[in-house]
Amino acid sequence: MLEVNGVSKLYENSRGVSGINFTMQRGEIVGFLGPNGAGKTTTMRMITGYLNPTSGSIRVNGLSMADHPRKARRTIGYLPETPPLYPEMTVRAYLKFVADLRDVPARDQKRRIGEIMEKLGLGGREHQIIRSLSKGYKQRLGLAQAIVHQPDLLVLDEPTSGLDPKQIIEIRRLIRELGENHTVLLSTHILPEVNALCNRVLIINQGQIVLDEKPELLGRTMGDTFEVSLEVKGPREDVVRLLGGTPGVAAVEVLGGDESINAAGVGEADARGAAAAGELSSDKPEAEAEGTASSLLPVSPAPAGERPRPLGASALSSSGECGGAEDASHTGEAEVPADGTVKLRVSAAGSTDIREPVFFRLAEAGYPILEMKRESLSLEEIFLKLTTDEKLAGSGSADEADSAAQQGGGEDA
Numbered sequence: 426m427l428e429v430n431g432v433s434k435l436y437e438n439s440r441g442v443s444g445i446n447f448t449m450q451r452g453e454i455v456g457f458l459g460p461n462g463a464g465k466t467t468t469m470r471m472i473t474g475y476l477n478p479t480s481g482s483i484r485v486n487g488l489s490m491a492d493h494p495r496k497a498r499r500t501i502g503y504l505p506e507t508p509p510l511y512p513e514m515t516v517r518a519y520l521k522f523v524a525d526l527r528d529v530p531a532r533d534q535k536r537r538i539g540e541i542m543e544k545l546g547l548g549g550r551e552h553q554i555i556r557s558l559s560k561g562y563k564q565r566l567g568l569a570q571a572i573v574h575q576p577d578l579l580v581l582d583e584p585t586s587g588l589d590p591k592q593i594i595e596i597r598r599l600i601r602e603l604g605e606n607h608t609v610l611l612s613t614h615i616l617p618e619v620n621a622l623c624n625r626v627l628i629i630n631q632g633q634i635v636l637d638e639k640p641e642l643l644g645r646t647m648g649d650t651f652e653v654s655l656e657v658k659g660p661r662e663d664v665v666r667l668l669g670g671t672p673g674v675a676a677v678e679v680l681g682g683d684e685s686i687n688a689a690g691v692g693e694a695d696a697r698g699a700a701a702a703g704e705l706s707s708d709k710p711e712a713e714a715e716g717t718a719s720s721l722l723p724v725s726p727a728p729a730g731e732r733p734r735p736l737g738a739s740a741l742s743s744s745g746e747c748g749g750a751e752d753a754s755h756t757g758e759a760e761v762p763a764d765g766t767v768k769l770r771v772s773a774a775g776s777t778d779i780r781e782p783v784f785f786r787l788a789e790a791g792y793p794i795l796e797m798k799r800e801s802l803s804l805e806e807i808f809l810k811l812t813t814d815e816k817l818a819g820s821g822s823a824d825e826a827d828s829a830a831q832q833g834g835g836e837d838a
């Protein structure tokens with residue numbers, strides 16, 4: 426549907442974009458993200474034929490934008506950041522004007538304009554002067570002018586920018602509906618908008634694509650470890666030990682509550698008591714025995730053929746010869762939180778999904794999982810990771826280039 430091959434744009438005084446490559450398949454809604462000045466608008470203006478690339482090629486529906494600009498443009502609808510409206514015109518007269526410009530046959534115009542006004546909730550406003558429309562309705566009209574010629578590809582530059590929350594919800598609903606019959610590329614600064622609307626994310630930074638992925642695969646692409654948060658009904662120590670021994674689990678962290686669990690797998694109060702009773706292994710550092718260590722329980726490497734075990738469990742069993750903690754917990758002597766539940770974060774060694782082994786391990790032991798939720802890097806975290814550039818901190822090169830470009834102007838087609 427859309428092929429962007431090695432596209433670069435050099436402005437007189439600044440880089441626009443360099444070596445952009447991506448394709449879009451029919452039916453996709455792609456979110457195009459990037460910080461200010463990253464190159465979103467430049468890319469969109471080249472795709473829509475309003476700006477010529479310095480190098481590279483763009484094909485829409487197999488048509489080269491350079492060789493067949495008019496035909497290629499006919500298959501694209503474009504909503505720039507500021508909708509290209511004529512404030513003195515009425516809604517209907519404006520849509521008729523755009524339909525003429527876009528070569529919509531005169532015999533089809535009345536029906537087509539009526540359908541679009543209905544679809545975009547502009548019915549009843551056809552004789553209203555555009556200047557008197559609210560911003561939300563102007564945006565609807567902007568969308569209407571983008572689809573009046575029934576394009577295959579819709580390119581929307583920050584379509585919800587400047588709208589109030591109610592208008593944002595309405596425009597998103599319209600975009601979702603338009604996505605049923607159109608391929609959509611939309612730029613936005615609102616990251617939840619991508620989760621709400623898009624089935625693919627492109628992130629551009631400093632003129633280059635730095636990420637191209639489906640939202641649900643972002644964490645894996647970023648090398649995120651697989652983590653789940655859990656609420657389990659059962660004795661804390663026993664639950665921790667069972668989880669620590671679950672195949673694929675690398676660390677277990679007890680969350681919340683007044684007492685944090687220490688590296689020996691015991692709460693502060695328990696640790697002191699246990700140390701006094703000589704239950705903790707003597708080679709444990711004092712700090713750990715006193716509960717000052719992290720609440721994260723890494724799993725000790727397992728000998729070949731054995732399951733990994735949390736350090737806490739190994740410390741307890743090495744002194745207690747398995748007699749103490751494990752039996753105690755099963756016989757109800759291990760600490761049970763007041764409401765009988767424990768909240769934990771469980772991390773895998775890598776990106777392997779550990780939900781099933783975790784589920785079966787706790788089910789076998791008879792400890793019900795009240796809640797299990799996959800934790801992943803948020804789009805915000807990923808965006809910041811990819812677009813925060815330490816190099817810029819000292820040099821200020823991008824800012825200088827931008828301000829130079831603004832002063833010096835540039836070259837638009």
Ligand SMILES: Nc1ncnc2c1ncn2[C@@H]1O[C@H](COP(=O)(O)OP(=O)(O)OP(=O)(O)O)[C@@H](O)[C@H]1O
Nearest residue numbers: 436441461462463464465466467827830834835836
């Ligand atoms: N007409 C122009 N002349 C010269 N430089 C330009 C021109 N338009 C954009 N630039 C520069 O090209 C770079 C990319 O700008 P662009 O507007 O494409 O970014 P953007 O990602 O759309 O930013 P924003 O989110 O702020 O709208 C910036 O450095 C910008 O200053």
